[in-house]
Amino acid sequence: xxxxxxxxxxxxxxxxxxLTTGGLPAAVTDAMSGFWTRPAYRELGAALGLVPADAGxxxxxxxxxxxxxxxxxxxNLWREVAEASARLTEEEPVAGSLVALQALAAWVGALGEQxxxxxxxxxxxxxxxxxxxxxxxLVAAEAIWGARFLCETAAGFIESARDAPLDPDLxxxxxxxxxxxxxxxxxxxxxxxxxxxxxHAGAANRDGGFRAELAALFWTAGxxxxxxxxxxxxxxxxxxxxxxxxALVDHCLRVLxxxxxxxxxxxxxxxxxxxxxxxxxxxxxxxxxxFHDHPLHEVEDLFPVGLCRPYARLLIGVMRGRPDPAxxxxxxxxxxxxxxxxxxxxxxxxxxxxxxxxxLGLKEAAATAGQWRGLAATSASILxxxxxxxxxxxxxxxxDIPFHFLAxxxxxxxxxxxxxxxxxxxxxxxxxxxxxxxxxxxxxxxALDERHEKLLQELRGARFIRLLPHLPQHYxxxxxxxxxALKGPxxxxxxxxxxxxxxxxxxxxxxxxxxxxxxxxxxLEALYAEMGEGAPAYAETLARPPSxxxxxxxxxxAHRPRAPQP
Amino acid sequence: MNEARVPLDWNDLEAxxxxxxxxxxxxxxxxxxxxxxxxxxxxxxxxAGPLARALENQGLxxxxxxxxxxxxxxxxxxxxxxxxxxxxxxxxAEAVERAWRERSGLLVVDAGVILGAALLLLVLKLRKVKVHxxxxxxxxxxxxxxxxxxxxxxxxxx
Numbered sequence: 022x023x024x025x026x027x028x029x030x031x032x033x034x035x036x037x038x039x040l041t042t043g044g045l046p047a048a049v050t051d052a053m054s055g056f057w058t059r060p061a062y063r064e065l066g067a068a069l070g071l072v073p074a075d076a077g078x079x080x081x082x083x084x085x086x087x088x089x090x091x092x093x094x095x096x097n098l099w100r101e102v103a104e105a106s107a108r109l110t111e112e113e114p115v116a117g118s119l120v121a122l123q124a125l126a127a128w129v130g131a132l133g134e135q136x137x138x139x140x141x142x143x144x145x146x147x148x149x150x151x152x153x154x155x156x157x158x159l160v161a162a163e164a165i166w167g168a169r170f171l172c173e174t175a176a177g178f179i180e181s182a183r184d185a186p187l188d189p190d191l192x193x194x195x196x197x198x199x200x201x202x203x204x205x206x207x208x209x210x211x212x213x214x215x216x217x218x219x220x221h222a223g224a225a226n227r228d229g230g231f232r233a234e235l236a237a238l239f240w241t242a243g244x245x246x247x248x249x250x251x252x253x254x255x256x257x258x259x260x261x262x263x264x265x266x267x268a269l270v271d272h273c274l275r276v277l278x279x280x281x282x283x284x285x286x287x288x289x290x291x292x293x294x295x296x297x298x299x300x301x302x303x304x305x306x307x308x309x310x311x312f313h314d315h316p317l318h319e320v321e322d323l324f325p326v327g328l329c330r331p332y333a334r335l336l337i338g339v340m341r342g343r344p345d346p347a348x349x350x351x352x353x354x355x356x357x358x359x360x361x362x363x364x365x366x367x368x369x370x371x372x373x374x375x376x377x378x379x380x381l382g383l384k385e386a387a388a389t390a391g392q393w394r395g396l397a398a399t400s401a402s403i404l405x406x407x408x409x410x411x412x413x414x415x416x417x418x419x420x421d422i423p424f425h426f427l428a429x430x431x432x433x434x435x436x437x438x439x440x441x442x443x444x445x446x447x448x449x450x451x452x453x454x455x456x457x458x459x460x461x462x463x464x465x466x467x468a469l470d471e472r473h474e475k476l477l478q479e480l481r482g483a484r485f486i487r488l489l490p491h492l493p494q495h496y497x498x499x500x501x502x503x504x505x506a507l508k509g510p511x512x513x514x515x516x517x518x519x520x521x522x523x524x525x526x527x528x529x530x531x532x533x534x535x536x537x538x539x540x541x542x543x544x545l546e547a548l549y550a551e552m553g554e555g556a557p558a559y560a561e562t563l564a565r566p567p568s569x570x571x572x573x574x575x576x577x578x579a580h581r582p583r584a585p586q587p
Numbered sequence: 588m589n590e591a592r593v594p595l596d597w598n599d600l601e602a603x604x605x606x607x608x609x610x611x612x613x614x615x616x617x618x619x620x621x622x623x624x625x626x627x628x629x630x631x632x633x634x635a636g637p638l639a640r641a642l643e644n645q646g647l648x649x650x651x652x653x654x655x656x657x658x659x660x661x662x663x664x665x666x667x668x669x670x671x672x673x674x675x676x677x678x679x680a681e682a683v684e685r686a687w688r689e690r691s692g693l694l695v696v697d698a699g700v701i702l703g704a705a706l707l708l709l710v711l712k713l714r715k716v717k718v719h720x721x722x723x724x725x726x727x728x729x730x731x732x733x734x735x736x737x738x739x740x741x742x743x744x745x
Contacts, residue, residue, distance in 0.1 A: 214634035222628075263632055 022136065022174055023087035023129045026167055027080065030122075033310045034164035035302040036115050041076045052116035056109050062102060068093040071123055079119065086126035089133050096147070099127045103154040114162035121155040139498075141183050148179055149194045156201045163303055165205040172202040181495035212303045213274060217267035219296040224251065225260050230295050233341035235261075237286045238269055240336060241373060243418030245425040253342035272417065274304065278312040279414055281321070282370055285333035316366035326355040328363065328374065336377055344381065353378070368403045369419050372396060376422045390434075396423035397441040404448035409542055410535050411487025420445075443573075455545065456481060458563055465556040469548065476544050483537035489529055499528060595684050597674040600667045609701045612666045614686035615673060616702060619709045622716045630705035630712075638704055645711040647736075651743060655704040664742055665703030669710055672735040676726045678718045710735050 030037040040049075050072065057066025066072060069091050073079035085091040094102075103124040110117025128151045129136055138144065152175040159168035176198035185191045223231040236251035239261075250259045273283050287308045291298045299305050312318055321327050331352035338344035356363070356374060364371040379392045400420040407416070424445070427438040456477050461470045489496055501524050510516070510526035513536065517527050546564070553560035595611070596602065603611065616631050623629065630638060635656045642652035655661055674680040716726045 211635060215636045218634050218637050263628075 023126060024084075026122075026170055026174075027083060029170045030159075030164060030167040031080070033166040033306045034159070034162075035306040036118075036162050036164050037167070038306055040079065040115070045073060045076055045079065046115075048113055049116045049119070052109060052113035053119060056105070056116070056120055062098075062105075065094045065098060065102070071120075073119075083122060083126045085130075086123060087129045089130035092127075092130065094127065096128070096131070099124045099131075100147075100150055103151055106158060107154055110158040110161045114158065118155070118158040118162045118164060121151075121158040125151045125155045137178065139178070139182060144178065144182055148175055153194070153197060153201065156198070160201055160204045160208070163208060165208050165303060166307060168205045169202055172198045172205070176202070177494040180493055181498060185495065208303065209274070212301060213270050214267060216301045216304055217263065217270040219301070220270060221260065221263050221266040223295040224266070226295055231290055233337045234286060234290050235266070235269075236340035237333065237336045238273060238283060240340065240377075240422070241280075241282050241286060241419070242269060242272060243416075243421045244269075245422055248340065252340050274307065276417070277307060278314045281312070281315050281317040281329045282332055282373060284308065284312070285329035286337065288330075289333050289337055317363070317370055320359060320362070324359065326351075326358060328352070328355045328359060328370075331355060332374055332377065339377065339380060349381065368399070368406065369416050372399055372403060372420060373422060375399075379426075390426075390428045393423050393426040393428075394437065394441060397427060397438075397445065400424070401441070401445040401448040404445065405451060408449040408451045409538065411484045411538055413488060413491050452480075452484065455563070459559070462556050462559050465552060465559060469552055469555075472548060473545075473552075476541055476548060480538060480541040480545070483534045483541060486529055486534035487531065487538070490531070497529065501528070595687065597671070597680060600670055605663065605701060608663065608666055610690060611670060611683070611687050612702050612706050614690055615670060615683045615706055616709060617690075618679070618682045618686050618718070619706075619713060619716055622713055623709065630708040631702050633705060633708075638708065641708055642704065642711075645708065651740075654743070655707065655739070661743075662701040662703035665707055665739055666701050667703075668738040668742065669703065669706050669735045672731045672738065673710070675734070676731060679716060679726045679731075682718045707735060707739060 031041055032038065054072045056062065057071050069086070070078070070082060073082060082091065103121055106117045106120040106124065108117075109120055128147045132138075132145055132147070135145070152171045156168045156171040156175070159165075159171070176195050179185065179191055179195055179198075182188070182191055185195070220231060220235060224235045226232065232251050236248040239245075239251070240248035247261050247265065249255050251261070273280070273287065277284050287298070291305075291309070298308070313322070317329055321329065331348055335344055335348040335352050338348055352374070356378075360371070363374070375392075376396055379389060379396065382389055384392070400423055403416070403420055406412070424438075424442060427441065428434040429438060458473070458477075461473075503523065506523045506525070511533075514526035514533050515530040517525055549560045549564040552563070600608065600611075613631075616629070620629055620631070628637075630641065633641065639649075639652045639656035642655060643649055647655070655665060670683075673683060710728060710732050713728050713732075716728055718726055
């Protein structure tokens with residue numbers, strides 16, 4: 022936890038980023054020095070060297086405290102320090118935050134591997150003090166990303182305690198964390214409003230403004246209509262409403278870690294007019310952060326060619342009506358190497374890159390139209406893949422892009438388009454339809470029905486494991502049967518983090534859950550085929566997609582008004 | 588019962604609840620906004636930063652402008668000070684009160700945020716307000732804006 026917190030602070034929160042890039046300001050070191058030379062804390066400060074000479078020493082001390090390598094003072098003294106840091110924060114917010122982080126680190130180091138220990142008798146009471154004080158101080162220092170991380174981690178952990186919702190003390194502490202998080206949210210809301218205001222104002226300028234960049238953000242978020250309105254072929258004086266721009270900025274900030282294509286469009290706006298993106302300090306720290314959560318981030322880290330920057334530059338050029346051939350070449354060259362990897366691991370990014378390439382209109386019109394149909398089918402297949410593997414990060418409207426370009430100029434094209442739209446609509450219904458089958462017919466052998474039930478249970482279980490990272494922490498409490506644990510870990514399972522337990526594998530291993538889901542789907546399909554021999558209509562209902570254009574035509578035909586009787 | 592249906596006493600605006608005062612400020616912004624340039628950004632939509640800059644452009648010093656735009660504790664007294672000056676123009680007061688009463692009949696979920704600084708900015712920006720556009724009744728705002736600014740400075744200690 023502590024390492025993640027420091028990463029978040031020193032990479033995203035501008036007050037802490039400047040400590041490493043510009044050194045510790047005199048006001049901060051003076052305030053810390055004043056604090057640690059108070060009679061009550063002098064000995065502790067001197068023993069651990071808590072007045073840092075520079076940023077390196079500061080981080081080094083925090084890390085050694087959190088690792089339990091540097092120890093001094095007892096729990097009561099550190100608690101006093103934490104509480105006193107709140108008053109220091111009123112005078113110097115960064116110094117107060119750093120002292121609270123030192124107290125937090127000392128507590129983390131003292132607990133060691135017991136930090137996240139949650140026996141039925143309750144967790145360590147320090148969870149109600151140290152992270153809370155640090156989070157409050159961080160909000161006062163406008164370090165909202167670190168504060169939010171602390172609040173989510175601590176409140177999530179406390180909530181997972183036994184009977185937490187019924188314990189007024191725990192409910193009170195969680196509510197206090199929620200208050201701190203809400204304060205961070207309010208700061209973020211204000212920052213988003215200001216950035217949206219600047220972007221909105223900048224979009225009115227057709228020449229030097231950020232009109233093309235705003236269009237590129239809309240496009241990448243899947244809003245082709247508003248993107249097109251901002252292009253030279255769109256409406257001359259069109260500017261989207263402030264509310265729409267604000268919703269877009271809000272969306273971007275929320276999905277930034279898992280949307281590198283959007284992030285790089287923002288990065289193309291830094292260090293040039295019409296407004297200073299760096300001036301939006303609280304948000305810029307996050308916008309400019311190097312995330313590691315998405316396959317495209319791995320590509321950026323591992324390969325000499327990147328995809329995100331050429332994509333952003335080419336798309337902005339297209340939206341400006343002047344795509345640069347060099348950007349096109351850079352993107353196409355990168356895709357020549359990486360297309361397969363991107364298609365397999367980040368299919369929504371692949372779709373948008375392919376859609377951009379198609380939008381360039383480098384091929385004959387008929388071929389381009391065919392490619393849009395192909396991409397629309399790809400959108401449906403991505404949703405189906407997400408449904409079948411338990412991908413819960415929403416794609417938003419990103420997969421809608423090809424549907425804006427489907428031909429409607431002939432009846433046949435319209436019908437084909439409607440089929441694609443219908444396939445897209447039903448693409449992520451597969452799981453829900455599978456787990457709620459119709460009543461089995463009497464002719465179905467009971468052995469097949471029992472196998473069906475068992476396979477559905479396995480599918481539900483594996484999918485629930487996939488859902489766990491998105492659920493509150495208390496869902497991760499679990500028990501197990503000793504006889505099953507003694508059988509040893511299943512083939513292909515990940516070893517448990519805590520090797521001392523009886524359960525030698527990680528029951529929440531995500532890769533194993535994906536493999537189990539795929540196995541279950543495969544087994545279900547084989548079972549449906551087997552059922553087809555004795556109960557073909559039932560098997561057909563289970564195996565076929567829920568609807569098609571043919572079904573719709575048949576349904577409409579069934580309701581055709583009859584000719585009046587003479 | 589809708590709170591805004593109580594009689595409005597322009598001489599005792601302090602008696603209004605935050606929600607009532609917020610609704611009255613919104614009504615004043617609505618009436619004044621009808622006379623603003625159609626393509627101009629309305630102060631009610633402005634985040635704190637641009638609002639502070641816009642107040643600076645109207646001649647306020649940077650620190651005062653920033654305090655007015657960002658300090659929530661100031662929004663209520665600023666709103667009362669400005670509304671009191673608007674009430675000095677009977678036609679304007681009548682138009683604002685009418686809008687307030689009409690809006691009180693709407694099912695509006697109001698967050699109760701009092702946009703005092705936004706109202707001040709609009710008063711400072713506008714020279715004339717069309718109170719009855721069809722009848723061509725206009726109110727000059729020069730005096731209103733000067734006295735509103737004066738009373739705001741008074742309680743800010745400026």
